[in-house]
Amino acid sequence: MIIDRITCQPVSTDCWPYSIPPVARLVQDGLTLDTPITFLVGENGSGKSTIVEAIAEAYGLDARGGRAGRKYVNDRPKTLLGETIKLHGRIVGNKRDRKGYFLRAETAHGFMSFVSGMYGYWEENVMEMSHGEGFLTVLNTMFRDPGLYIMDEPEAALSFTSCLKLVEIMKQVAHTGGQIICATHSPILTALPGATVWELGKHGIRKSSWRELELVDNWRRFLENPNFYMGD
Template identity: 60%
Template sequence: MILQEISCSIKETKKNQWLFQIPAVNQLIKEGLRFQKPITFFVGENGSGKSTIVEAVAESYGLDAHGGRGGRKYVNDRPKTPLGACLKLKGIHLSHYLKHRKGYFLRAETAFGYMSFVSGMPGYWKENIQEMSHGEGFLTVLETMFHEPGLYLLDEPEAALSFQSCLRLITLFQQIIKSGGQVICATHSPLLTAFPNADIFELNDGGVNKVTWQDLALVDHWRRFLDNPSTYFTHLLSTAEEDGHD
């Protein structure tokens, strides 16, 4: 395990910032968070704090918050987010990986623009991803960069991936783990979170809770939707019509 624990110590004067009022972030500040498996998923609704935490880990590890690999020039010159500025990382072998910045941060929001910029540069991929679909470009990057021990952070990687491509991503996760690396992923995907023997943290109004895949709210929603989508649509469309008459 590269990263075993994260914690945060902030000044009392900063505790009223909106970011630190998010239940999951607030709990992290008070209790910290331990990683016990080589692959960890953060799951939760939009605004629950999962991407905020993954981004802060990336910053503390020395990866660009906009996405990219370790060791990029100017990364450490950019102002950190409030959480990234106070986050502390702990791990028995962490100092070695911090020194060499082995790892990669894939952020779906900014990934394609960054990937297009560095295509063909030394240390990256040779393919021109502008000639590919988003999904093909993502997989090209992942298959090129996810090949050695390191800390790999992903923020909603399924955004550009089909069902089959998500399955390919799972095989890459397994390769990273076998090499001695570690994966931390924020996701809405019931497919990715089904990865065997992974730790799953669900973020909601109650804070951060470790759950099993079967007990995830998103798994329950998808299961019920796929079983009977008409029930969801009947409720949603009738509600929309009522709102339209107001």
């Protein structure tokens, strides 16, 4: 495991994001990672993206996305949580030499257009592909070496079939000694066998099985009776 525990020791907890229950619980108890693949799930605003962004910053990845040791935007300071979060485990080398990548759905398209064809990235022109095809090209190219790979809602651009392809990429990362931390709303990704799922909400953070997840229950109910949710 590259990272087996995450802690946070802010000077003050009276401001955002420490007021978000999952972040407050992270400050209080820390978070132990005991499997190569970890998912954070929760409603919008639950803090999952805030936490994965801070983990990326603490490891040396640009918060807007990209690989270790490279900055997509150089003038952005670290977030407040990124300044105070601490990573523990088998972290080797300085931040420029570490293997890793942060795929952030909301900024991925701009980043991919900026670096396509540059040394150390992919040769294909992802601007000539669909959004989903571009995502898979990036994942297949950048998620190879053992390292820390962080994703924020990667399913945003992916179809059902493409999500299954992402699951296979995740399995390969874990098999080769890498580690993944992923914030997601996807019942497909979170079903990956052997992964740990943390559910974030007003309760804070709790470990959950796939079948117990609220998002899985909501999808199950919707697929069984969509008209109930459509008001018909």
